[in-house]
């Protein structure tokens with residue numbers, strides 16, 4: 001990713017940090033910083049897009065889902081599906097669950113539909129157009145044709161979007177989740193006011209330069225947001241590349257006490 005949008009002092013700092021990080025054998029995962037896939041990369045003739053981070057993170061994410069969704073069936077909405085590759089992977093490995101991908105951008109909706117057709121799996125529904133910044137999303141789920149949801153899954157969205165997108169995500173999850181349903185968030189997060197890694201701090205700086213309303217979110221702020229809609233954080237799972245999965249449940253279902261940490 002180009003750092004050209006940063007003012008000069010930050011560009012130099014970013015270069016120095018990247019060099020240090022790379023010397024240490026680590027790569028700053030700036031490619032997760034995506035608004036629209038396919039702008040610069042390859043697009044298949046049918047519209048399928050490829051997200052490089054998918055190839056690095058899908059197995060670790062799926063492993064968490066395999067644990068938290070073990071033995072369950074029902075309907076899961078993926079918010080901000082992007083290319084649609086995750087939902088295909090999930091649908092393949094969780095045949096007892098019906099997957100509802102969604103996104104906001106037309107190119108992403110086209111890609112999701114194309115991946116769905118390519119996979120030919122019966123348990124993936126056509127993509128829903130969901131704008132999470134509208135707290136009333138989404139009429140198709142409100143008409144009663146879909147049962148209350150087993151889960152809402154959302155990866156790498158709320159830091160590349162204004163805070164109102166997180167507000168809308170939690171409001172909708174609280175509205176649509178069934179009694180034992182879960183909201184699962186994957187991405188980088190701040191803990192107790194601190195970044196969990198230097199790379200996340202640099203990433204956060206670049207996000208905020210791009211748009212002051214974006215940024216890596218603080219777990220405590222998300223817990224407050226959850227509390228306003230009757231959800232509670234029940235698990236923090238550590239993931240590769242300094243990412244986390246946060247699991248939220250209905251507050252009345254959650255056992256009192258701190259969320260349990262899980263090291264993957």
Ligand SMILES: C[S@@+](CC[C@H](N)C(=O)[O-])C[C@H]1O[C@@H](n2cnc3c(N)ncnc32)[C@H](O)[C@@H]1O
Pocket residue numbers: 032033034035036051054079080081082083086103104105108130131132133154155156157160161165
């Ligand atoms: C970095 S991509 C992540 C995509 C996918 N979840 C993944 O991990 O590969 C962020 C996604 O959020 C979507 N998005 C951004 N703002 C949104 C909004 N207000 N409502 C729904 N989706 C949104 C974008 O279209 C994009 O697909």
